[in-house]
Amino acid sequence: xxxxxxxxxxxxxxxxxVVAETIAAERAxxxxxxIRIAPESSMPRNSFVRVRGLPPMAALSEGHSxxxxxxxxxxQGLASLKITLPPNAAGRTDFVVTLVALDGTxxxxxxxxLVIGGRPPAAAQxxxxxxxxxxxxxxxxxxxxxxxxxxxxxxxxxxxxxxPAMLPQDRERALKLLKQGDEQMxxxxxxxxxxxxxxxxxxxxxQGAMALAGTYDPAELARFGVRGVQPNTAEARRWYERARxxxxxxxxxxxxxxxxx
Numbered sequence: 019x020x021x022x023x024x025x026x027x028x029x030x031x032x033x034x035x036v037v038a039e040t041i042a043a044e045r046a047x048x049x050x051x052x053i054r055i056a057p058e059s060s061m062p063r064n065s066f067v068r069v070r071g072l073p074p075m076a077a078l079s080e081g082h083s084x085x086x087x088x089x090x091x092x093x094q095g096l097a098s099l100k101i102t103l104p105p106n107a108a109g110r111t112d113f114v115v116t117l118v119a120l121d122g123t124x125x126x127x128x129x130x131x132l133v134i135g136g137r138p139p140a141a142a143q144x145x146x147x148x149x150x151x152x153x154x155x156x157x158x159x160x161x162x163x164x165x166x167x168x169x170x171x172x173x174x175x176x177x178x179x180x181x182p183a184m185l186p187q188d189r190e191r192a193l194k195l196l197k198q199g200d201e202q203m204x205x206x207x208x209x210x211x212x213x214x215x216x217x218x219x220x221x222x223x224x225q226g227a228m229a230l231a232g233t234y235d236p237a238e239l240a241r242f243g244v245r246g247v248q249p250n251t252a253e254a255r256r257w258y259e260r261a262r263x264x265x266x267x268x269x270x271x272x273x274x275x276x277x278x279x
Contacts, residue, residue: 031057031060032060032125032126033055033056033057033060033061033062033065033117033125033126034055034056034126035053035054035055035067035115035116035117035126035127035128036053036054036055036056036128037052037053037054037115037128037130038052038130039129039130039131040110040130040131040132040133041130041131041132041133042133042135043101043103043107043132043133043134044103044134044135045103045104045105045106045107045108045134046102046103046104046105047102047103048079048100048101048102049100049101049102050099050100050101051078051099051100051101052099053067053069053091053096053099053115054096054097055067055093055096055117061093062119062125064119065093065117065118065119065125066081066090066091066092066093066117066118067081067090067091067092067093067096067115067116067117067118068084068088068089068090068091068115068116068118069088069089069091069113069114069115069116070085070087070088070113070114070116071087071088071111071112071113071114072087072088072089072101072111072113072132073087073103073104073107073111073132074086074087075103075104075107076101076102076103076104076107077101077102078091078099078100078101078102079095079098079099079100079101079102080092080095080096080098080099080100081095082191083188083221084217084220084221085220085221085222087113088220090217101132103132103134107134108134109133109134110131110132110133110134111131111132111134112129112130112131113129113130113131113132114127114128114129115127115128115129115130118213122209122210122212122213122216123209184221184222184223188221188222189221189222189223191221192217192218192221192222192223192226193218193223195214195215195217195218195221195223195226196214196215196218196223196225196226196229198214199211199212199214199215199218199226199229200229202214203229203233203242206242206243206244206245208233208239208244208247211229211233212230212233215227215229215230215233216230218230219257219260219261219264222264223264224261224264224265224266224269225261225266227257227258227260227261227264227266227269228257228258228261228266228268228269228272230257231253231254231255231256231257231258231260231261231269231272232254233247234249234250234251234253234254234257235249235251235254235258235272235276236249236251236254237275238254251276251277254272254276255273255276258272258273258276259273
């Protein structure tokens with residue numbers, strides 16, 4: 019049981035996530051995803067549920083996707099929440115459900131698992147339709163003597179992984195979240211800016227990860243003139259590294275400033 023759940027056990031008025039340990043699901047079919055918050059009277063205004071760890075191509079009937087396999091869901095959408103899994107999904111998928119307040123505070127967290135029965139169509143039918151090249155016998159000559167064997171050219175190794183591409187609508191949504199976070203930061207409201215930046219970063223926006231890292235970076239907090247907020251270099255480094263993965267060119271400089279190797 020998580021620390022948030024332990025605290026919930028001690029305080030009957032604290033909101034608690036109620037979700038089964040396992041949920042039966044079917045491929046390519048919309049099925050209920052039962053998640054609820056109890057007691058309803060204890061839910062803070064504007065809080066939401068975040069689900070992570072779902073199959074990347076899964077779709078929920080409520081909320082919006084913030085990253086592959088991750089969704090943000092308003093509390094009013096939980097009652098009718100359903101999930102549609104891709105046709106090739108199979109086995110067991112563990113996922114995490116988090117109740118998040120507007121200021122980014124984690125109120126409770128629970129874990130569950132989707133159990134998908136059967137095998138995906140490709141596995142059930144086998145892979146006989148995919149031709150396989152015959153094994154090459156060592157020492158065998160496949161060409162006439164003197165002929166030069168042509169070998170496929172090797173692709174040049176990639177020096178840097180390309181950041182994942184964002185859909186136009188996802189980028190637009192992430193930029194709006196980034197702008198809202200900037201507005202909160204301009205007012206010195208770091209606690210309200212962080213969850214907005216994190217949602218933008220989860221959607222794949224490098225600027226969101228950079229901005230979130232800055233809310234933990236002592237140098238950036240000083241630049242903004244923020245007082246009363248404790249810096250956290252470990253969190254700053256974690257989000258700068260995420261920003262670098264997403265393609266932020268200035269993340270390396272910030273990491274060097276933090277003393278990262």
